[in-house]
Amino acid sequence: MQRTIQKKSLCQFKRYHSTNRKLEGYEFYNKILGSPKYIVGPMVEQSELAWRILSRRYNAHLCYTPMFHSRLFSDPINGAKYRSEQWTTNAADRPLIVQFCANNPETLLTAAKYVEHECDAVDLNLGCPQYIAKKGRYGSFLQEDWETIYKLISTLHKELIVPVTAKIRVFESVEKTIEYAKMIESAGAQMLVVHGRVREQKGHHTGLADWTKIKAVKEAVNIPVIANGNILYHDDLQHCLEQTGADGIMSAEGHLFNPTLFTPLSLPPMTYDIAQEYLEICKQLKPITRPVIIKSHLFKLFHASFPVHTDLRDRLGVCFDVDEMVRITNELTERLKKEQQAAATKKEEVVVNDDNIRIYAPWRCQVSK
Incomplete structure (x- = not known):
């Protein structure tokens, strides 16, 4: 079944890039991505090609690359070395979304132009809560700077041949979370991954993701919404879909411990x-x-x-x-x-x-x- 989905997606990808019309929203989600339910998230130096190949064997419908740093990826002097070390794909690696962190629209666009012919969408990381993201002013540490976020997304929406998507964290307030999601949609994002934790929920303070906020975003926007957070076991998948109404489920860290997470098994594999x-x-x-x-x-x-x-x-x-x-x-x-x-x-x-x-x-x- 999964091989059929991959082959179908590759054919769609070729047709998609041979036309002048960029598919958007649910048309993009259904026709290009193949309506994916189970998605492997972007993980720095962990969702590399070999892991994506393994993941697709066990019912992953869509994979993200690791997060790439747009400035390093597009650097005129050292960028080629960074890209050769970080960016690897092949013809069977579909559907695929490439994720970047960024805070400069021109730099992000330059980086994205290197990959737009070898992926199905480019994603903006607005969810990373780590100190390095704070120091570099990217990921979730951009979430108060809506003007910059709007420019980042709208630039890719206007200039790339593939859609732009975004992965976000929620705010403490449901109302602000909804407003934030709508702003990102208005900027041109064609799919939204919502991690149901606030920025401060990390490390020893991780806690549970709030699925009610994911549900609120799903009901407020008109683009596909992917739920992220609290997925440890296969039976969590259906629970999350039912409670959030999301179009699909993303797993990141949990998937690293069990890459068969998306496959129904009575016991985990050896x-x-x-x-x-x-x-x-x-x-x-x-x-x-x-x-x-x-x-x-x-x-x-x-x-x-x-x-x-x-x-x-x-x-x-x-x-x-x-x-x-x-x-x-x-x-x-x-x-x-x-x-x-x-x-x-x-x-x-x-x-x-x-x-x-x-x-x-x-x-x-x-x-x-």
Whole structure:
């Protein structure tokens, strides 16, 4: 089914770029993106091509690239190096949205022009809450500067051959959140991803996303709305769709711990099976996925096993060689299979902790405690 969606989207992409009319709103969402329900979000150095390929195998309908910095991407001196390291795609990598952070319309447009023929839309990051975003004045730290946001979006809307979309966080007030979303829509955004947390909800203060604010935005605008936040398990997907009325669901961090999140399974898959599959994809790509990215994925996939297998955790921590990462994965795979065999006579128990997190056997993919 997913291969059919990808093939259909690629054909639509070719037709889309051969015409002078840029599709907008639901026409864009349905005809170009294929009405995606399950979406892998943009994650810095984590939603790279290899991960997107893996994600599409497990029912991801649409993928975002990692967030790219528009100034670095378009830099006349060092931009080529940055793009070669960060920006990788192929013909099967569709539908695809490229995300940038920016605070200058001309710089953003220059960066977006490099990718407009190889993607289905360009997204503006208005959601990043990290200190680096505050220091660089982008992401959620632009959300009080509506004039700049309007210029950023309207510039891309007028100048690109593909649509512009945006990913936002909510305000404390529902009314201000709605006003904000309507402003972004009026600037020319053709789809809106709404993360139901305020800017201050991060790190140890993450808390729950507010789905009621996502619902309010969905009811207030006339473009597709994607819900983001509180998606840990497959059954969360339908709950979120029902409660928000959103057109689709985006998962970011939760998807890193279990890339089969969008696939209905009675139990999560084995960590080592997913890690082996991901590594095979990485090895097949030219250029191969950068080791620092591979390492980060392996740490998340194996996080439940590493507190026991600390020697392999330590080896991975200082490793920058892909072949060594494969050896570490193979060794851990053998150990986990032995643990499974030893526990074969027992029924696998699922424990729910005080934070309502499901804890599975350590050889299964699962979110972090």
